Amino acid sequence: MAEKADCIIVGAGLAGLVAACELAGRGKSVLLVDQEGEQNLGGQAFWSLGGLFMVDTPQQRRMRIRDSRELAMTDWMGSAGFDREEDFWPRKTAEAYIDFAAGEMQPWLSSLGMTWFPVVGWAERGGALATGHGNSVPRFHITWGTGPGVLKPFIERAREYEKQGLVRFAFRHQVSKIEKGGGTITGVSGEVLEATSVERGQESSRKVTGDFRFQSDCVIVTSGGIGGNFDLVRKNWPVKRVGPAPKNLISGVPRHVDGRMIGITRKAGAAIINEDRMWHYTEGVQNWDPIWPDHAIRILPGPSSLWFDAEGNRFPAPCLPGFDTLETLRHILASGYDYSWFVLNQAIIEK
Ligand SMILES: Cc1cc2nc3c(=O)[nH]c(=O)nc-3n(C[C@H](O)[C@H](O)[C@H](O)COP(=O)(O)OP(=O)(O)OC[C@H]3O[C@@H](n4cnc5c(N)ncnc54)[C@H](O)[C@@H]3O)c2cc1C
Incomplete structure (x- = not known):
C-alpha cells in the first residue's frame, strides 16, 4: 500500500525544509521526498554565501544605512521589471516578501538562533537610477556560518519533527509524476534510485532499483531551479533581452538542480510562468577542483x-x-x- 501523509513535499532543499517545519509545527504529517541521498540534505543552500535580503535592520542602522519598506519596494519593482499579465502573482509575492523582510523576518530567524555578520553587504547595486535596477543601499546580511548556518535551524527542527513521527524523509526517491484522480491531486510517483555514497554536491547515479507511489491530496513542489541542466538553460535562454546563449557555460549549482520537476508539474496542470527570467553571474571562473560537473565559482x-x-x-x-x-x-x-x-x-x- 502507498505511504500516506497530510502533505508531500518534493525537494529537501531549504524551501522544502522550511515548508516541512511550518507544516509539522501545525501538527501536519509531512513526507519529504528527494532524489538525492541524505548527505545532500539542504540542497543548494549548503553551498551558498547565506546572504539574506532584509530591510531596515539593526545591522543597517548601526552602519547608518537608511532603508525602508518603500525604498526596498521601489528597488524590487525596478529590478524585476514586471511587465506581463502573468506577473500578477510575482508582484504579490514581491510585496509579501518585502513586508516580511522589513518586519518579522529577522526577529523570527533570530529566535531560531541565526546571527549575522555586522557589516551589511551591497549586492547588485544597479545603475544608480531611482526607479531602475538594483539595490539603492546595502541589504545583504551574511549569516554566521554562511549557507550551512542558514540551513542548521531548519535541519535541526525537521530532525526533531522526524523523531516525533511528523516528518518522514524519502531520500533517493525521484518523482516523475504528480498523480491525479477525481479532478484533484492524489500524490506522487516515481523511481527509487540505487543507494549512493558520493559526497555532497557530487553527481549521483540515476540507476533505478524500484518504483514508488505516495498518497496525499496536498503536494508542494520545492525542486529548485534549472542551473544544473544546460539543455533547459539554453531552451529558455532570453535571447531577445541578453543576446544568444554562450557556447560554453559553467554552473554554480550541482547537477541535481535539473529542472525536471518543472515539466512534470506543468503536466499535472500547474501554470508555469516566466521560464525565460533567469539569473546569471558573469564573474565566474571554472573551479580548479570541481565537486560537480562544470563547477563554477563566482x-x-x-x-x-x-x-x-x-x-x-x-x-x-x-x-x-x-x-x-x-x-x-x-x-x-x-x-x-x-x-x-x-x-x-x-x-x-x-x-
Ligand atoms: C554558490 C551559491 C551561492 C548562493 N548564494 C546565495 C546568497 O548568498 N543568498 C541567497 O539568497 N541565495 C543564494 N543562493 C541561492 C539559494 O541558495 C537557492 O536559491 C536556494 O538554496 C534554493 O533552495 P531550494 O530549496 O528552492 O532548491 P534546492 O536547494 O535546489 O533543492 C531542491 C531539491 O529538490 C530535489 N529534486 C529536484 N527534482 C526532484 C525530483 N524530480 N524528485 C525528487 N527530488 C527532486 C533536488 O535533489 C534538491 O535537493 C546561492 C546559490 C549557490 C549555488
Missing part, C-alpha cells in the same frame, strides 16, 4: 577591479563587478566572445 572582488571585454574594451557603467550582472552579460555576449577580462592588483585581491 569571484567577489571590490568594485574597483577593471573589467574589459575579450578585445580589451572597458565595459561602460553599470557593468562593474557586483552592480548589474544581466546588463554585463548583455555586453559580454554583444562582444561576440563568451569571456571577459578582470584586471585587479594585489591590493584589491587582499580586500
Whole structure:
C-alpha cells in the first residue's frame, strides 16, 4: 500500500525544509521526498554565501544605512521589471516578501538562533537610477556560518519533527509524476534510485532499483531551479533581452538542480510562468577542483577591479563587478566572445 501523509513535499532543499517545519509545527504529517541521498540534505543552500535580503535592520542602522519598506519596494519593482499579465502573482509575492523582510523576518530567524555578520553587504547595486535596477543601499546580511548556518535551524527542527513521527524523509526517491484522480491531486510517483555514497554536491547515479507511489491530496513542489541542466538553460535562454546563449557555460549549482520537476508539474496542470527570467553571474571562473560537473565559482572582488571585454574594451557603467550582472552579460555576449577580462592588483585581491 502507498505511504500516506497530510502533505508531500518534493525537494529537501531549504524551501522544502522550511515548508516541512511550518507544516509539522501545525501538527501536519509531512513526507519529504528527494532524489538525492541524505548527505545532500539542504540542497543548494549548503553551498551558498547565506546572504539574506532584509530591510531596515539593526545591522543597517548601526552602519547608518537608511532603508525602508518603500525604498526596498521601489528597488524590487525596478529590478524585476514586471511587465506581463502573468506577473500578477510575482508582484504579490514581491510585496509579501518585502513586508516580511522589513518586519518579522529577522526577529523570527533570530529566535531560531541565526546571527549575522555586522557589516551589511551591497549586492547588485544597479545603475544608480531611482526607479531602475538594483539595490539603492546595502541589504545583504551574511549569516554566521554562511549557507550551512542558514540551513542548521531548519535541519535541526525537521530532525526533531522526524523523531516525533511528523516528518518522514524519502531520500533517493525521484518523482516523475504528480498523480491525479477525481479532478484533484492524489500524490506522487516515481523511481527509487540505487543507494549512493558520493559526497555532497557530487553527481549521483540515476540507476533505478524500484518504483514508488505516495498518497496525499496536498503536494508542494520545492525542486529548485534549472542551473544544473544546460539543455533547459539554453531552451529558455532570453535571447531577445541578453543576446544568444554562450557556447560554453559553467554552473554554480550541482547537477541535481535539473529542472525536471518543472515539466512534470506543468503536466499535472500547474501554470508555469516566466521560464525565460533567469539569473546569471558573469564573474565566474571554472573551479580548479570541481565537486560537480562544470563547477563554477563566482569571484567577489571590490568594485574597483577593471573589467574589459575579450578585445580589451572597458565595459561602460553599470557593468562593474557586483552592480548589474544581466546588463554585463548583455555586453559580454554583444562582444561576440563568451569571456571577459578582470584586471585587479594585489591590493584589491587582499580586500
Ligand atoms: C554558490 C551559491 C551561492 C548562493 N548564494 C546565495 C546568497 O548568498 N543568498 C541567497 O539568497 N541565495 C543564494 N543562493 C541561492 C539559494 O541558495 C537557492 O536559491 C536556494 O538554496 C534554493 O533552495 P531550494 O530549496 O528552492 O532548491 P534546492 O536547494 O535546489 O533543492 C531542491 C531539491 O529538490 C530535489 N529534486 C529536484 N527534482 C526532484 C525530483 N524530480 N524528485 C525528487 N527530488 C527532486 C533536488 O535533489 C534538491 O535537493 C546561492 C546559490 C549557490 C549555488
